[in-house]
Amino acid sequence: MELFDVLIIGGGVVGSAIARQLSRYRLKIGVLEKNLDVCYETSGRNTGVCHGGFAYDPGSLKARLCVKGNQMMGDLAEELDFSFKRCGKVLVGFTDEERARLHEVMEQGEKNGVKHLSIIEKERLRELVPTVEGEFAMYSPDSGILDPFMMTIALAENAHQNGVSYFLDNEVVGIHREEDDTWTVSTKHGELNASGASTYHTRWVINAAGLGCGVISDMLGLTGNRIIGSKDDYIILDNRLSKLVPMPIYTVPSNTYMGIHVSVTTDGNVLLGPTAEDTEDLHWYGVAQKNLDYLYEEATKIWPHVNRGDYIRTYTGILPKWIDENGKIQDFKIEIVDDVAPHAVNLVGIESPGLTASVAIADYVIELMKEHMDLLENPGFVPVRTGIKKFAEMSEEEQAECIRRNPDYGELICRCQKVTKAEILEAVRNPLGVHTMVGVKYRTRSMMGRCQGGYCQMRIAELLEKEYGIRETELEYNRQGSQLFFGTVR
Template sequence: MEQLYDVLIIGGGVVGSAIAREMSRYRLKIGVLEKNLDVCYETSGRNSGVVHGGFAYDTGSLKARLCVEGNQLMGQLTRELDVTFQRCGKVLVGNTEEDLENLRRTIAQGEANGVQGLRLVDEAELHRLVPAVVGKFAMFSPNSGIVDPFGLTIALAENAHHNGVDYRFGCEVTGLRRDGDGNWRVSTDRGEFASRWVVNSAGLGCGAISELLGIRGYHVVGSKGDYIILDKRVGHLLPMPVYPVPSNTYMGIHVTNTVDGNVIVGPNAELTDNFTYYGVPQKNMDYLAQSASQLWPHIHKGDCIRNYSGILPKWVDENGVIQDFKIEIRDDLAPNAINLVGIESPGLTACVPIARYAIALMGEREKLEPNPDFDPVRRGIRRFADMSQAEREAAIRENQDYGELVCRCEKVTRAELLQAIHNPLGVSTMVGIKYRTRSMMGRCQGGYCQMRLARMLEEELGRKETEILYAREGSQMFYGKVREEAE
């Protein structure tokens, strides 16, 4: 007999996984259909990792309201999920009278949105907060912060799975229709599924899924942003994110510290209709470095260890003006379908309030029965790099695999990699293990550990070398042996 879900969520990024976790608080049979082979291969894993304060969005908008709520929840959420979060603050730096007036307006808007603690600081205080910054004054947002975006997305998904949610990877939705019983039939490239409810949380694919639902007319464009990652060597020079004074639609090229001690430069913003191209041209890297150096003059080529890019799905009107989050149920066009469109920044910060808003819409249409067995707690992989010497010695006594370093740059041990390889979601790509452990994320970017990790995947999962994927379908690490091993 075919399995009937109560809810199928299309898209397993940070918002889709937050919806899955929050829905698992109720007695519902829930599935997540994710076209990629992991939960953070697109927008959710390709961003700055900033927990926004909520002052940058129009008063009365969902972006403002849900961002402020998400900022306030982030401490408790990350404690429950064992994810690294730092409420380090953020500064918006200015130099001119026009900048000063813009910052005053930003403070007024932030206060109207419910943001607390915003204040102007003079040059002396600015340099006490961030000694290496260049600027005459700034707005200080003490409640802004930084989070591990991979860790948060993975933790939400793992906790949802722990509470009974099915994750199905490599399932790209190709069709949606209602059957004679009023249930949704969801066609994918790996078969058909049936559900009473569907949720469109497809991120970059939200416009296409909305069309399949029969809710037409949303124009979604991509805003591609490029980034540079700097070595941890310069991390001590940046205690908090440093932004320029923002425009009405763009926060500007900024520098951001990460929870792991690196510095991220970027992003720029270029409109695109190609949602799969993540290349970073050299001219863009040069522009990022030159522009950000006006704020923080410590960007040198010798410290650049990697670049990457991310694409935000922006819903725009006929004039190209960026719109608010859209979270809706259209009973006339698509009953029992929750449609999320244009969930871009601050989606990472607002993921749980977005989920609760969507579930509240569902709760207006049917009674949701609480799940008494819901467990909000998830424990992550114990990181050798974060342990004290005494803790390391104890960990090795308990498990000798903690005594074998596989990734030297990030001090990742065999014990951590084994936990990641046997992760609850069943993710088995090289990048999936990278995101769970930080192997291949250090100075050498996998030059030392990458082949060792590939061998571990072969041995632990019984895979052939030609079956080891880097990230996506078709991304084989190896296509065969260069030479046969000597007998």
């Protein structure tokens, strides 16, 4: 019987950060992820902002871990080769009441240890963001933007590089504590036992299940955590507008909501959102027309350059919020409860700023584990991971040399994003074994341009079919059961 030292339930950005940080030690680690890739839920459906840490209550885990995560992001991005820009962020206001609120936010940020915050007037605001509307703003120069897909993938690939086993398409359906205080975890995938589930055995369990944290917490015996979703709708605009948004633009936040943002991705697309509606349905990703209209109306108040002709697509993210009996949103819960679930770390309500704080959260988890066990350092740990080199970002000389070495660099598959066959094949052959269309999309930005795959999608599908030796009817777009074809097409 194979026995893991640690099984992590959830392979999103937090689960993969924990896996990567734990691989610094001599441990046999496995990650159980219910989806076909590591960034199909909350980790890949957000604004991609590296938060400063001023929006959270002083003394909270959200504040402490966000500030730490922000401070380490530059070095992390360099080590793991994902896009990060410390471009700053402005929160713009118009009235005396909003000015007073921004002073409160700034004071809160300073208590949290956030550096370099300031209130700026209209002239300075226009110097930073010439296209913005507003009379004044709070400026956070240490905030930034990052690629949430590639950050999550990079953490997972580096963890895998350091010996962590990833088990995709493994939704946990049961957890049982054995008499020797080990755990048996059952999933819907793999070699099935008599009860119709596959099993994994481990000394430690870590609940990093994101939207599923409440369900997994219940399985561990840690009941009573009420989880609701915050459904966040967004609009993506054409990257021709990227020069008009040099940094994220926020409205003045309330006590519970940061308001509508006009942001920019590391690849230049402009984002409008989010809407932030409470929901009990943690699986519905549709976007209502009324929400698109609301985003348009609110965004144009601070950035009057929204044109519906620049819409590329919409998307939704859902954040897991842990609330009390009165519906008040709670802090992150990261706990070990020895008398109920020994050798288990339970993470509940890891919503925003979970992306920014992910590695800081991982380090905090390890601190808790060290109080219960000795961890020996792994002398072979490799902190560096190299991503897929983007042909579109190379100089002409570099492009020519790549084509000379590998002719596949000379064949463009995605015209909008200038992605070559060589890049697509490298993504198809990814270390985690992901073989969905969206898995290739997130790793290369193919199908993310103006035509949204109208030109390249069929060619990518053909490459996946050939590489994995699968029929067209077996090819999945992103999730289980998301087949693109029901037979041969021309």
